[in-house]
Amino acid sequence: MTLTRDFKQTVAERAERDPAFARALLDEAATLFLSGEPDAARLILRDLVNATVGFEHLAELTQKPSKSLHRMLSPHGNPNMNNLAAIFDAIRDWLRVGFDVRVVEAA
Numbered sequence: 409m410t411l412t413r414d415f416k417q418t419v420a421e422r423a424e425r426d427p428a429f430a431r432a433l434l435d436e437a438a439t440l441f442l443s444g445e446p447d448a449a450r451l452i453l454r455d456l457v458n459a460t461v462g463f464e465h466l467a468e469l470t471q472k473p474s475k476s477l478h479r480m481l482s483p484h485g486n487p488n489m490n491n492l493a494a495i496f497d498a499i500r501d502w503l504r505v506g507f508d509v510r511v512v513e514a515a
Contacts, residue, residue: 423459
């Protein structure tokens with residue numbers, strides 16, 4: 409019998425011990441959001457928050473209630489642009505990374 413681990417637990421543990429992986433998750437969430445896939449971006453952000461800053465501390469950083477942040481990043485969440493920008497900014501600051509946005513022309 410093969411032993412399996414919970415995927416979310418595996419992601420959380422890797423993000424905790426590997427800052428480059430956490431930064432890659434943030435990059436992927438931003439890329440998905442900008443590519444028109446906000447549902448997937450929200451779920452990655454939720455996993456990243458759980459693995460790094462935590463919702464209680466994110467609430468302090470964004471000055472938003474923790475329960476509201478949980479709802480925003482839930483599968484059926486619908487954060488407005490200001491809230492999403494605050495979340496990205498707080499995680500970016502927590503991970504000490506910047507965004508380098510480049511426009512790629514379609515061929």
